[in-house]
Amino acid sequence: MNTGTPGADGSTDAWLxxxxxxxxxxxxxxxxxxxxxxxxxxxxxxPGRPLASDDPAVAVNDRVLKKLLATRVRSTVGRLVVNxxxxxxxxxxxxxxxxxxxxxxxxxxxxxxxxxxxxxxVLVDVLGETVTAAARADIGVHWQDxxxxxxxx
Amino acid sequence: MNDLxxxxxxxxxxxxxxxxxxxxxxxxxGDPDAFDELxxxxxxxxxxxxxxxxxxxxxxxxxxxxTMLALWRGLPDFGFRSSVRTWLFGxxxxxxxxxxxxxxxxxxxxxxxxDLASVQPLPSDEAERSELVDALRSELRRLPPPSRxxxxxxxxxxxxxxxxxxxxxxxNGSVRGHLQxxxxxxxxxxxxxxxxxxxxxxxxDGAAAGADRDGRLKRREARLPEGxxx
Numbered sequence: 001m002n003t004g005t006p007g008a009d010g011s012t013d014a015w016l017x018x019x020x021x022x023x024x025x026x027x028x029x030x031x032x033x034x035x036x037x038x039x040x041x042x043x044x045x046x047p048g049r050p051l052a053s054d055d056p057a058v059a060v061n062d063r064v065l066k067k068l069l070a071t072r073v074r075s076t077v078g079r080l081v082v083n084x085x086x087x088x089x090x091x092x093x094x095x096x097x098x099x100x101x102x103x104x105x106x107x108x109x110x111x112x113x114x115x116x117x118x119x120x121x122v123l124v125d126v127l128g129e130t131v132t133a134a135a136r137a138d139i140g141v142h143w144q145d146x147x148x149x150x151x152x153x
Numbered sequence: 154m155n156d157l158x159x160x161x162x163x164x165x166x167x168x169x170x171x172x173x174x175x176x177x178x179x180x181x182x183g184d185p186d187a188f189d190e191l192x193x194x195x196x197x198x199x200x201x202x203x204x205x206x207x208x209x210x211x212x213x214x215x216x217x218x219x220t221m222l223a224l225w226r227g228l229p230d231f232g233f234r235s236s237v238r239t240w241l242f243g244x245x246x247x248x249x250x251x252x253x254x255x256x257x258x259x260x261x262x263x264x265x266x267x268d269l270a271s272v273q274p275l276p277s278d279e280a281e282r283s284e285l286v287d288a289l290r291s292e293l294r295r296l297p298p299p300s301r302x303x304x305x306x307x308x309x310x311x312x313x314x315x316x317x318x319x320x321x322x323x324x325n326g327s328v329r330g331h332l333q334x335x336x337x338x339x340x341x342x343x344x345x346x347x348x349x350x351x352x353x354x355x356x357x358d359g360a361a362a363g364a365d366r367d368g369r370l371k372r373r374e375a376r377l378p379e380g381x382x383x
Contacts (some may be wrong), residue, residue: 015348016339020309022286025204030197033214037192039220044225066183074184080171082178101175118307149174149233 017142052091054128062086068122073098075113082144088135095129095138102143102152112141177237180230191237196221198238198310199245205305206249216252220245235319242306242320243272253298285346292342296335303328304335324326 048061070081083099096119102108116139123132145153168176168190179187200217207213223244224237231240262379294299302321306312312320317328340347 013340014344015346016289018333019289019346020305023201023205023290023309025197025201029210029214031199033196033200033217034192036214036218037196038189040222041225044222057235063183067185068326070182070184071186074179074187080175080179080187081184082182083217084182101178123304142298143319146175149178 017085022056049086050091051086051093051127052131053126054131058127065122065126068126069096069098071118072122073100073115073118077107077114079103079111079115083142085140093123093132093135095135095140096123097142099142099144099151101146103146106143108152110141112143115139115141173237173351177228177231178233180225181231188228191224195224195238195241199241202242202302202305202310203245203249205293205301207252208362212252216245216248220248223248235316238310239312239316239319242310242312242316246302246320246322248269249298256368285343286345288346289339292339296338299323300335300338303331304339307332317374 043147046063048063051060051062051065051147053060065083065086071086073079077100079100079102080102081098083097083098084126084132086093087095087097098119100115119139120132120136123136144150145152168186171179171190173191173194175185176191180191196217199220202215203213203216203220204210207216220241224241227240227244231237240287262276296304299321303317303323306317306320309312314325314328314332315324318325321328323331
């Protein structure tokens with residue numbers, strides 16, 4: 001037997017590949033790396049667009065609102081939000097569009113209603129009822145296919 | 154990361170259940186928890202790839218950090234024309250290339266396997282007393298960087314040849330060439346550790362070398378658990 005040749009199909013021998021998978025970096029190094037990344041991220045965040053609210057003392061920008069919408073919808077509906085668009089000019093908010101990844105067997109109409117409900121609640125909680133009235137009346141929900149990543153119509 | 158991210162929702166789906174690409178899309182939309190999850194998955198993979206190409210541990214960590222921060226910056230404009238993983242390896246590869254360029258140690262794709270013609274099926278001296286994993290680590294370092302990168306991306310990370318071409322900027326034919334020669338080189342150099350390897354004298358080896366190899370094999374067998382090779 002020639003031990004100096006790769007696998008019969010030209011691939012690397014399985015025992016060698018298995019050994020290579022043990023070349024992981026020490027856990028401490030990985031933890032230090034992740035810590036360093038987390039520390040530097042806040043400084044890299046883009047400045048947000050200030051949004052009007054019912055309470056002049058409350059200052060909220062679009063980046064914060066997008067974050068709250070994405071996390072609240074995900075945790076409530078259980079679908080990932082892959083697009084958040086806030087319509088309107090300046091500090092005014094006139095509409096919200098949410099894009100999500102659908103799963104098989106999802107009842108999209110029912111799920112969309114749930115998403116609208118969550119979005120409306122977040123808008124009221126964060127900015128107030130009066131200033132968000134127009135936006136809450138114009139909440140668009142779009143779905144993306146989980147495999148093709150195409151937007152469903 | 155808060156409990157919310159790992160708590161199954163009504164359909165049993167939590168952040169760890171989503172693919173890298175889905176998490177990247179969510180992170181791009183503004184979900185910071187999705188990005189945290191993506192970093193937790195990707196950082197170890199990126200670090201071990203860069204460590205295979207850069208010997209200096211601190212430099213490798215710095216490059217991995219730059220790569221992950223570049224991911225954060227680039228996400229909003231990432232068009233998902235390739236997988237996030239391929240894109241990430243591509244960024245890491247370019248960071249490594251820049252690192253060598255700054256050090257005037259640019260590894261070129263034309264590097265030849267000058268020493269391959271004379272390799273013997275013996276582990277390197279440095280690894281003589283070490284286990285297979287150490288020997289593999291040592292032998293990988295001897296490969297020219299492009300070959301090392303190609304072998305690693307294919308065999309460990311499971312990228313397709315086309316994806317490796319995207320990451321490294323090599324042509325498909327060049328990727329194949331690097332992969333073939335790397336496989337042959339590693340299989341030859343690490344043959345003494347191969348499960349069930351015969352103890353006969355390899356071609357071209359003198360009796361002393363053969364005896365030396367036999368001794369190593371006996372030492373290796375002594376390290377194996379009861380039941381011998383897999």
